Amino acid sequence: MVHSQIISALPSSFEKARTAGDLLFFPSEVHEHEDCGVKFEIRLCPALLHKPNIPTPHFDAASIEAAAATKKPDPFAPPYNSTLYVSEFKDEDEGIEYAILLNKYSVVPNHFLMVTKDYQSQASPLVPSDLKHAYSILLAARKAGQHFFAFYNCGDQSGASQSHKHLQFIPVEEEDGPPLERVARAAHIESEYKPFALPSLPFANHVRRLSISPSASADELEHKLASAFMELLDLCISTVRLAEDHPAGMPSYNVVLTLQHLYVLPRRWETHVLSATGDKLSINALGFAGMLLVKSHEELEAVRLEGPAAILRAVGCQSVHELQVNDGPAVDDSV
Ligand code: B4P
Numbered sequence: 001m002v003h004s005q006i007i008s009a010l011p012s013s014f015e016k017a018r019t020a021g022d023l024l025f026f027p028s029e030v031h032e033h034e035d036c037g038v039k040f041e042i043r044l045c046p047a048l049l050h051k052p053n054i055p056t057p058h059f060d061a062a063s064i065e066a067a068a069a070t071k072k073p074d075p076f077a078p079p080y081n082s083t084l085y086v087s088e089f090k091d092e093d094e095g096i097e098y099a100i101l102l103n104k105y106s107v108v109p110n111h112f113l114m115v116t117k118d119y120q121s122q123a124s125p126l127v128p129s130d131l132k133h134a135y136s137i138l139l140a141a142r143k144a145g146q147h148f149f150a151f152y153n154c155g156d157q158s159g160a161s162q163s164h165k166h167l168q169f170i171p172v173e174e175e176d177g178p179p180l181e182r183v184a185r186a187a188h189i190e191s192e193y194k195p196f197a198l199p200s201l202p203f204a205n206h207v208r209r210l211s212i213s214p215s216a217s218a219d220e221l222e223h224k225l226a227s228a229f230m231e232l233l234d235l236c237i238s239t240v241r242l243a244e245d246h247p248a249g250m251p252s253y254n255v256v257l258t259l260q261h262l263y264v265l266p267r268r269w270e271t272h273v274l275s276a277t278g279d280k281l282s283i284n285a286l287g288f289a290g291m292l293l294v295k296s297h298e299e300l301e302a303v304r305l306e307g308p309a310a311i312l313r314a315v316g317c318q319s320v321h322e323l324q325v326n327d328g329p330a331v332d333d334s335v
Contacts, residue, residue: 114150151289157252201319265316
């Protein structure tokens with residue numbers, strides 16, 4: 001019930017926040033570019049050049065403590081801006097409280113966030129309750145005839161700009177989700193119950209097909225999503241440990257969740273320097289879902305020239321899926 005109320009409250013909340021000036025909407029246009037079998041959507045949004053640039057936070061304990069000491073405001077801690085606030089709820093099993101907030105810097109209408117009310121780190125993995133509620137929101141949207149997917153930018157190199165745990169939800173026009181989802185749906189896989197990789201993509205990608213009945217109980221939903229996530233996270237950690245030039249520290253990764261698939265994409269770097277312009281392009285989970293964001297025509301041309309898949313390979317990891325499938329996840333605990 002709470003999940004469907006979120007979906008039904010979105011349009012009026014969005015208009016109210018925009019009219020009040022608390023939500024900034026940046027118009028954009030989408031350019032398609034096919035690469036490695038993916039119909040990438042490159043969104044050109046020149047207005048974002050005027051958005052204040054939030055530096056990527058560091059997620060180690062010392063940096064978080066230092067940020068707290070400077071009393072830098074945390075936009076995802078209560079009290080919330082009343083026009084960006086949509087609702088809140090509590091997971092009765094885990095006792096975790098969540099708030100639903102509209103994205104203050106919106107490129108797509110009705111883009112919203114599910115944040116933990118208590119401070120949790122954006123470098124921490126998703127927990128079963130996060131996954132269950134995220135999926136339930138996607139399900140509620142589908143019941144209302146709308147299509148959303150969820151994403152999570154986890155860690156220093158993931159493209160996250162806020163250190164307080166937040167999952168994001170963005171609407172898509174097509175029933176078959178973001179561009180990456182169309183590739184996953186078309187994939188012939190060996191088993192519905194095992195992780196797989198999309199071999200046409202030049203970067204490491206770990207995917208699980210979710211065979212979840214819309215009438216599944218909350219417990220069943222939580223169990224299936226949590227075990228799928230743990231399997232993918234194990235593979236992601238194994239991929240990172242096998243990567244030759246991976247930065248030291250906790251692994252960073254992006255998560256994409258649709259009604260049919262869960263994806264974990266390991267990361268090496270947050271940004272890619274475009275060879276044609278020298279500009280730094282920040283990539284988050286949306287980039288791996290097949291939706292890249294550029295702020296000028298020059299950046300658009302530079303992305304087309306270099307190719308979105310090669311850019312994602314540069315900020316992602318090399319796939320070692322074959323090795324993992326043949327030998328089982330190679331986890332070196334000494335690293
Ligand atoms: P993060 O996980 O930390 O970072 P992000 O999504 O990569 O966005 P970033 O902040 O780096 O912005 P960018 O210029 O790249 O998420 C933080 C989220 O909280 C963001 O959605 C942010 O806007 C939002 N937020 C920050 N302060 C807030 C506040 N006070 N109250 C409520 N929300 C707050 O990108 C600009 C925007 O475009 C972002 O919303 C981004 O998600 C979106 N975007 C990026 N690529 C896109 C694409 N291909 N298509 C559509 N939208 C895209």
